[in-house]
Amino acid sequence: MQILGVIASGISGNLYFASYDSIATQTVGGSPVSSVTFNSIPAGYTHLQIRGYAQESSDTVAIRFNSDTSNNYTTHYMTGDGSNTASGHYASPTMMYIQTSYGASGGSERFGTFICDILDYSNTNKKKTIRSLTGCANPTVNGKIFLYSGEWYSTNAVTSITIQGSTGVNLTQNSTFALYGVKVA
Amino acid sequence: MPSTYTPIAHNKLTAATATVTFSSIPATYTDLIVVANTGQPTSTGEIYLRANGDSGSNYSYTVLSGNGSSASSNRAISTTVMFGGALGINFGLYTFYLFGYSDSVIYKPILARSDEAILNTNVIATGIWLNQSPITSLTLGQFNSGNNNFMNGSTFTLYGIKRA
Numbered sequence: 001m002q003i004l005g006v007i008a009s010g011i012s013g014n015l016y017f018a019s020y021d022s023i024a025t026q027t028v029g030g031s032p033v034s035s036v037t038f039n040s041i042p043a044g045y046t047h048l049q050i051r052g053y054a055q056e057s058s059d060t061v062a063i064r065f066n067s068d069t070s071n072n073y074t075t076h077y078m079t080g081d082g083s084n085t086a087s088g089h090y091a092s093p094t095m096m097y098i099q100t101s102y103g104a105s106g107g108s109e110r111f112g113t114f115i116c117d118i119l120d121y122s123n124t125n126k127k128k129t130i131r132s133l134t135g136c137a138n139p140t141v142n143g144k145i146f147l148y149s150g151e152w153y154s155t156n157a158v159t160s161i162t163i164q165g166s167t168g169v170n171l172t173q174n175s176t177f178a179l180y181g182v183k184v185a
Numbered sequence: 186m187p188s189t190y191t192p193i194a195h196n197k198l199t200a201a202t203a204t205v206t207f208s209s210i211p212a213t214y215t216d217l218i219v220v221a222n223t224g225q226p227t228s229t230g231e232i233y234l235r236a237n238g239d240s241g242s243n244y245s246y247t248v249l250s251g252n253g254s255s256a257s258s259n260r261a262i263s264t265t266v267m268f269g270g271a272l273g274i275n276f277g278l279y280t281f282y283l284f285g286y287s288d289s290v291i292y293k294p295i296l297a298r299s300d301e302a303i304l305n306t307n308v309i310a311t312g313i314w315l316n317q318s319p320i321t322s323l324t325l326g327q328f329n330s331g332n333n334n335f336m337n338g339s340t341f342t343l344y345g346i347k348r349a
Contacts (some may be wrong), residue, residue, distance in 0.1 A: 017295060021188050051346070052284075080249030082259025109317060110292055115296065135312075137312045145309055154337065180348075
């Protein structure tokens with residue numbers, strides 16, 4: 001049985017959606033890759049969501065839309081590392097951050113993870129906004145948790161999404177990214 | 186496109202209960218989501234999640250929380266549970282997101298989010314279950330609690346998401 005939205009046991013205030021469809025998934029195989037891309041994203045949904053877990057030897061996984069590599073993005077964040085909290089922003093980066101990672105301390109079985117929402121992605125009257133909940137819990141030292149938000153300074157419909165390490169390092173084996181389409185009523 | 190986000194199981198308590206377990210979870214999905222609308226009958230506490238009945242020191246988590254006035258962060262390593270948020274004498278909303286739960290390669294990463302209006306707490310947490318085994322059961326319970334029961338009327342729903 002498919003649910004009609006996040007019924008969440010009758011809790012008020014939850015999101016309701018008419019469908020939540022799996023569009024495509026990319027999993028990195030035996031050879032690390034610099035990026036993965038979802039192309040030809042259909043326009044028939046209201047929002048997109050990417051759920052994933054990734055590993056790379058730097059620090060952060062990032063996202064670009066429509067192959068735009070210019071300074072057309074912004075990212076804000078709140079974070080905690082088990083001891084301290086912080087908030088900040090990147091004013092004009094060339095990508096938006098969506099996932100924190102173990103970096104060089106990660107093993108082959110440890111992955112950071114994230115849920116990234118891309119809102120109203122095909123509306124050509126809006127600049128596109130995202131939010132991402134992400135974290136990695138380290139078994140021996142402090143983990144990291146981030147709540148990111150970002151904006152792409154373009155009103156173009158999002159038709160492709162590229163995911164990569166923020167410093168250009170490779171995504172390693174078993175990193176997995178699943179793209180979903182969400183329709184509201 | 187294959188539609189997904191499917192309810193697997195739902196449990197509405199008809200009496201105060203200490204733990205809720207989803208067992209025999211099918212391996213046919215790729216992610217799991219547990220949504221709980223619950224609270225404490227008489228006191229405060231913290232909600233936890235355990236996988237496959239594992240009560241060993243095989244979990245680690247890091248938390249970012251706010252209480253209406255300030256933010257804080259804490260963590261636990263090599264502990265016996267995955268933390269999900271603070272419980273009060275009120276129905277709060279608690280969500281656990283589990284990724285690649287049927288994968289036999291990765292340690293299982295978990296995200297959690299909760300809101301509790303009486304205690305004014307908003308919590309996000311990241312955790313890991315240090316085990317590569319597929320998850321076949323999930324148990325929710327309480328720790329640091331004055332009363333180890335969940336409120337009568339609490340609801341617990343397990344959803345499965347299957348990626349293409």
